[in-house]
Amino acid sequence: MSENKTTLTDAVHDLLKKAIIEQALKPGMRLPEDTVGEQFGVSRTIVRHAFVRLEHEGLIATRRNRGAFVAEPTRDEAQNVFEVRRCLESDVIRLLCKRMPESGYDRLESHVRHEQAVRGKDGPVAIRLAGEFHILLAELTGNPVLARYVAEVVLRCSLILSLYARSHSSDCAVDEHSQIIEAIRSGDAAAAIAIMEHHLGAVADRAALVNPQDSIQSILSHYGKELAP
Amino acid sequence: MSENKTTLTDAVHDLLKKAIIEQALKPGMRLPEDTVGEQFGVSRTIVRHAFVRLEHEGLIATRRNRGAFVAEPTRDEAQNVFEVRRCLESDVIRLLCKRMPESGYDRLESHVRHEQAVRGKDGPVAIRLAGEFHILLAELTGNPVLARYVAEVVLRCSLILSLYARSHSSDCAVDEHSQIIEAIRSGDAAAAIAIMEHHLGAVADRAALVNPQDSIQSILSHYGKELAP
DNA sequence: GGCAAGCAAATTGTATCCGATTGACGGATG
DNA sequence: CATCCGTCAATCGGATACAATTTGCTTGCC
Numbered sequence: 001m002s003e004n005k006t007t008l009t010d011a012v013h014d015l016l017k018k019a020i021i022e023q024a025l026k027p028g029m030r031l032p033e034d035t036v037g038e039q040f041g042v043s044r045t046i047v048r049h050a051f052v053r054l055e056h057e058g059l060i061a062t063r064r065n066r067g068a069f070v071a072e073p074t075r076d077e078a079q080n081v082f083e084v085r086r087c088l089e090s091d092v093i094r095l096l097c098k099r100m101p102e103s104g105y106d107r108l109e110s111h112v113r114h115e116q117a118v119r120g121k122d123g124p125v126a127i128r129l130a131g132e133f134h135i136l137l138a139e140l141t142g143n144p145v146l147a148r149y150v151a152e153v154v155l156r157c158s159l160i161l162s163l164y165a166r167s168h169s170s171d172c173a174v175d176e177h178s179q180i181i182e183a184i185r186s187g188d189a190a191a192a193i194a195i196m197e198h199h200l201g202a203v204a205d206r207a208a209l210v211n212p213q214d215s216i217q218s219i220l221s222h223y224g225k226e227l228a229p
Numbered sequence: 230m231s232e233n234k235t236t237l238t239d240a241v242h243d244l245l246k247k248a249i250i251e252q253a254l255k256p257g258m259r260l261p262e263d264t265v266g267e268q269f270g271v272s273r274t275i276v277r278h279a280f281v282r283l284e285h286e287g288l289i290a291t292r293r294n295r296g297a298f299v300a301e302p303t304r305d306e307a308q309n310v311f312e313v314r315r316c317l318e319s320d321v322i323r324l325l326c327k328r329m330p331e332s333g334y335d336r337l338e339s340h341v342r343h344e345q346a347v348r349g350k351d352g353p354v355a356i357r358l359a360g361e362f363h364i365l366l367a368e369l370t371g372n373p374v375l376a377r378y379v380a381e382v383v384l385r386c387s388l389i390l391s392l393y394a395r396s397h398s399s400d401c402a403v404d405e406h407s408q409i410i411e412a413i414r415s416g417d418a419a420a421a422i423a424i425m426e427h428h429l430g431a432v433a434d435r436a437a438l439v440n441p442q443d444s445i446q447s448i449l450s451h452y453g454k455e456l457a458p
Numbered sequence: 459g460g461c462a463a464g465c466a467a468a469t470t471g472t473a474t475c476c477g478a479t480t481g482a483c484g485g486a487t488g
Numbered sequence: 489c490a491t492c493c494g495t496c497a498a499t500c501g502g503a504t505a506c507a508a509t510t511t512g513c514t515t516g517c518c
Contacts, residue, residue, distance in 0.1 A: 080374045091316035145309045
């Protein structure tokens with residue numbers, strides 16, 4: 001934590017984000033400002049700034065005078081996030097079918113090859129790459145605003161899957177990524193969107209099916225709110 | 230500024246947001262933390278927290294050790310925001326055609342009547358209501374995540390129009406709002422989207438046509454970035 | 459044995475303070 | 489006369505200090 005050309009807040013923000021999406025920090029886990037601060041060797045001020053951003057991104061939730069917690073979306077919230085993701089990624093496809101940049105296909109195929117290289121490994125790298133494919137698609141539209149929103153929902157989806165899905169390993173079938181590329185190349189927006197919907201639908205459905213028997217305290221915490229107003 | 234049940238940061242955030250979209254704070258205007266803080270009677274800490282959120286929402290831009298400025302989007306950025314807005318609002322229409330809630334039409338028509346009541350007045354109220362129609366549409370989807378994104382881009386569009394458009398008075402033709410409601414009621418998603426696209430397209434085009442001869446320093450400030458890395 | 463009230467500890471909300479970086483002004487110099 | 493460099497004021501990034509609120513535990517009472 002010695003020298004950064006970027007601001008400390010950014011660094012802490014990125015680190016926490018990474019920790020959350022890699023499931024190092026599990027949903028519902030408490031994040032006291034002091035603890036985080038002294039862990040990274042920074043003051044509470046910095047941590048607090050990072051928390052503001054993370055809360056805005058939906059990755060943590062803060063309650064007045066009670067502290068910050070890693071977000072623990074309900075099924076409803078999760079469905080909402082997935083719905084927005086489907087909408088946004090459909091829009092991305094539509095735009096790409098109209099104006100895919102020259103180097104676009106090369107970059108996409110290169111990324112898919114990268115994904116295939118780590119296929120089967122059930123680690124943080126695979127999780128990250130799977131998400132980054134979708135973020136790369138959004139970036140290729142040339143619209144940074146759209147790309148930021150896509151990146152945000154993709155991240156939240158990672159968090160959601162870590163709550164409700166059993167394993168990350170097959171979140172994004174690499175084959176389907178290739179299919180999406182081909183569909184876009186053919187210029188058939190409807191077909192490409194159909195594949196993407198199927199691709200994302202499968203992920204969302206899988207999340208909805210799993211009963212989170214391994215996180216009893218998570219379930220109870222939701223019911224508990226009723227008794228303690 | 231005496232008693233708030235919500236946190237001070239929220240209050241400052243809301244106030245600044247309101248000031249920006251009502252053009253009280255004009256794009257490019259400087260926002261020193263001290264000034265804002267003592268103006269609202271709070272410390273710089275609070276202001277900085279509010280700034281973090283505002284920057285995330287694209288309403289202000291901060292430069293290291295130089296302070297915060299009301300966002301001054303370039304034409305490219307503005308086009309990107311409008312594009313995302315078109316995408317998101319089309320998605321909203323699609324969803325509403327499938328599942329408009331019972332009270333939805335009542336609330337929409339009530340809002341339109343409210344808009345007609347202030348028709349012709351070129352004040353902050355008209356600006357706010359015009360945007361809130363679109364935000365209300367998004368909220369009726371029942372998806373808060375989508376609603377938040379729509380609210381964000383609508384706000385940014387307000388800011389953009391205050392930069393590039395001559396007048397806010399005719400941003401949202403109230404008649405077109407009624408047409409949109411009717412199109413959704415008929416269940417014809419394609420038609421409704423077409424109207425919405427036209428509605429938003431007109432606004433965007435108007436913004437693109439106006440040459441901002443009245444803000445030379447704004448133009449130069451953009452070119453100036455090239456010389457001063 | 460259970461419940462309510464009250465006290466102590468922990469944690470957040472806010473303010474103030476110090477150091478660092480930036481931009482500007484002004485004088486020295488080729 | 490233009491350019492360069494040093495000093496200075498302004499402002500932000502970050503740390504620390506204090507106040508307010510919540511929480512959990514203890515204690516006493518029913």
